[in-house]
Amino acid sequence: MVSKTESATYTHGHHASVVRSHSWRTAQNSIAFLLPHLKPDMKILDIGCGPGTITVDVAAHVPQGHITGLERAGAILTQARANAQAKGVTNIDFVEGDANALSYADDTFDVVFCHQVLQHVGDPVGMLTEMKRVVKKGGDCCGEGGGLWRNGGEPNAGRMLHAWARRAGFDDVQCSCTMWCYASKEDVKWWSESWVDRSLKSSFATTAIEHGLAAKEDLERISQAWREWGQDRDAWISIPSAEILCIKQ
Structure with missing residues (x-):
C-alpha cells in the first residue's frame, strides 16, 4: 500500500444543492455499462460514493455479496447510511478513506469502481493503480469522468481515462460513453x-x-x-x- 493523500480540492463541495444533484444518480442512469458484469456473490468497492445512491442500488445486484462505499468527505456518509437503512439494504457498509492509499490488502475485491471521481483528483493514474492493486485477478476496475472542473484535477478527464488506465498497468481496457439528457x-x-x-x-x-x-x-x-x-x-x-x-x- 502506498502512503499518499489527495492533493486536489473537490470543486463543488457538499452543499445541499450539490448533494441533491448527486442523489439523483442511480446504478441504472450512471453505471449501466457495469451492471451486466456483476454476479450475485461479488465483493465490491465503490470509491467516492458520496450520498450512496449508486452504492445502495448496486447492493441489490449482489444479494449474496457485499459492497463498501468509500468517501474522503466523511460527513456525507451519514446520509449514505440513512439511504441504505431506508431501503432495508444490509449487505453494505460505508467508510471514510482516501483512495490514493487504500487500507485493503492486494486482491480483496471482485469489482472496484468510481463514478465521476477521476477528474477531481491530483493523481488519477496513481488512484487507478491502487484500484488495480486491491481488485482480484480477472476482476473489473471501472471509472467514469467528464470534464470542465479544474482545482488540482483534470478538466479533460473523459478523453484521457483509457490512457490513464494503461499507464496504471491495465492492458485490457474497454471504452464506452453514456449521455445524461435533461429535456423535459x-x-x-x-x-x-x-x-x-x-x-x-x-x-x-x-x-x-x-x-x-x-x-x-x-x-x-x-x-x-x-x-x-x-x-x-x-x-x-x-x-x-x-x-x-x-x-x-
Whole structure:
C-alpha cells in the first residue's frame, strides 16, 4: 500500500444543492455499462460514493455479496447510511478513506469502481493503480469522468481515462460513453434550480471568489442565467460521461 493523500480540492463541495444533484444518480442512469458484469456473490468497492445512491442500488445486484462505499468527505456518509437503512439494504457498509492509499490488502475485491471521481483528483493514474492493486485477478476496475472542473484535477478527464488506465498497468481496457439528457420541463427545472443555488452557495462559488476567478456580482449573473435558462421552453442540456472497463490480468 502506498502512503499518499489527495492533493486536489473537490470543486463543488457538499452543499445541499450539490448533494441533491448527486442523489439523483442511480446504478441504472450512471453505471449501466457495469451492471451486466456483476454476479450475485461479488465483493465490491465503490470509491467516492458520496450520498450512496449508486452504492445502495448496486447492493441489490449482489444479494449474496457485499459492497463498501468509500468517501474522503466523511460527513456525507451519514446520509449514505440513512439511504441504505431506508431501503432495508444490509449487505453494505460505508467508510471514510482516501483512495490514493487504500487500507485493503492486494486482491480483496471482485469489482472496484468510481463514478465521476477521476477528474477531481491530483493523481488519477496513481488512484487507478491502487484500484488495480486491491481488485482480484480477472476482476473489473471501472471509472467514469467528464470534464470542465479544474482545482488540482483534470478538466479533460473523459478523453484521457483509457490512457490513464494503461499507464496504471491495465492492458485490457474497454471504452464506452453514456449521455445524461435533461429535456423535459421537469428535468430542466430541476437542473436549473440546482445550479441557481450552486452558483451562489456551494464551494464552487466560494472557491471562485477566493481565487479571484469571479466576484459576487459575476456569480449572481451566472445564477440568474441558469434561472432564465430553466424558464426557456426550448431549454435542454446533455452531459457526456466517458467510461472505462478494465480487466486485471
